[in-house]
Amino acid sequence: MKRYTLPQSSFLFLLGLVTLAFFWILLPFSGAVFWGVVFSIVFAPLYAQILNAVGNRPNSAALLSLLVIILMVLMPLAMITASLVDQASGVYLMIESGQIDFGRMFQQVINGLPGWAVTLLDRFELTNMASLQAKLTAAAAQISQTTARYAIDFGRNAFDFLVSTTVMLYLLFFLFRDGRTLAARIKRAVPLASRYKKPLFDNFTTVIRATVKGNVLVAMAQGALGGLIFWLLDVPGPLLWAVIMAFLSLLPAVGAAIIWGPVAIYFLVTGSVWQGVVLAAYGVLVIGLVDNLLRPVLVGKDTKLPDYIVLLSTIGGMALFGLNGFVIGPVIAALFIAAWDLFSNADEFHGE
Structure with a gap:
């Protein structure tokens, strides 16, 4: 087993310490860094094709690759999210107004089940409407509290998401442009x-x-x-x-x-x-x-x-x-x- 000198051991200790400190600094943006790396790997073939098409100009190829990702991934995701929020609000209003009544729907299901199934559910007290109503009321209260908390924090969460997306795209540009060099350095260091x-x-x-x-x-x-x-x-x-x-x-x-x-x-x-x-x-x-x-x-x-x-x-x-x-x-x-x-x-x- 190789024995290290004191200077070598000290340097290895320092190397581990600064590596942990660096990852600790990146921790608040770990999601952005992670998805930046993932997107750079997934879309690397696309970047290579664009790089050849623009005459081996890395900056232009990286910018065009980012534009493709924004148009193909981020914009459709944003539109789906906006439509989803609108439809989720509509469903919530239907539940609140009684158009969607889970208690009534549950009772319809119970009435349509065969006798043996109702007996089985009775053993677990799943057909007791009073107990079910209490559970649904508690669940509704919990959902209301959670909804209120998210409504209060929506602005901050939206800002955090915007910042994380910006960091991811910024990092992705450099991962596209310098990805091969960085990968080679990482391989050599392992x-x-x-x-x-x-x-x-x-x-x-x-x-x-x-x-x-x-x-x-x-x-x-x-x-x-x-x-x-x-x-x-x-x-x-x-x-x-x-x-x-x-x-x-x-x-x-x-x-x-x-x-x-x-x-x-x-x-x-x-x-x-x-x-x-x-x-x-x-x-x-x-x-x-x-x-x-x-x-x-x-x-x-x-x-x-x-x-x-x-x-x-x-x-x-x-x-x-x-x-x-x-x-x-x-x-x-x-x-x-x-x-x-x-x-x-x-x-x-x-x-x-």
Whole structure:
């Protein structure tokens, strides 16, 4: 084992200290930095094509790449968010005015269930209307308090989001322009042999591209398809439910069904049989098929991760890191598998 001199040990201590201090300084903008890095990796092929098209001028290529991202990603997201807020407000007013009465809807479901199902729910006190009313009242009070708190903090949150987006775009410009140089310096600084560094770095970039590309495309497809069928079946707030299904579809295999499944059951037990049958068939054969076909092709195939690893790492990542976890989880899983593969195949670790 190599022994370091006092000056070398002191320098390594200083190196670790200033590295921790630097990351601590960046912590308030960790989300902006993270998504700046993610976007730079995902859109690197686009930047390379634009760089060739403009005659190898990095500044112009980086600016044009940012413009494409703003037009393709940020502006549509802003318009969807504005429409979502408007539709969510409309749904809230319908709930407040009694047009949407969850108590009545729940009673309709109970009345439409077979006897054995009602008996089963009775054991868990889920058919007791007085108890349910108390729970709904408590939930409504909690939602009102949360809504009021967010309304008070909306201006500050909007300003923080604007600042974070600006920081991300500013950082993204330099990551596009100087990304290869920075990546080369990072690779050179990592204290591993080249035969270890290359597969690890390759896995890192491949998984980020595949995860973002695959999960976002699947989420968009499932959200759009779910919103379309809700609109055709005249379900209130189809855009709101479409966005919720898109977010939930980040959870492989179970996501969008959390929304369309209960709605289909509600239709079936309340007498709207054809709507329930159509929604159930559409959910399984169309929305579910998108997840079953696209996700393994776009995510599992590129990352070479088994489906169950993709599922568990995505759910675990989102539980620990929030929305960022749908990228962080599979990346950690892929690096874990790659590192253990390298270890198991390296002779120097096994005395061979």
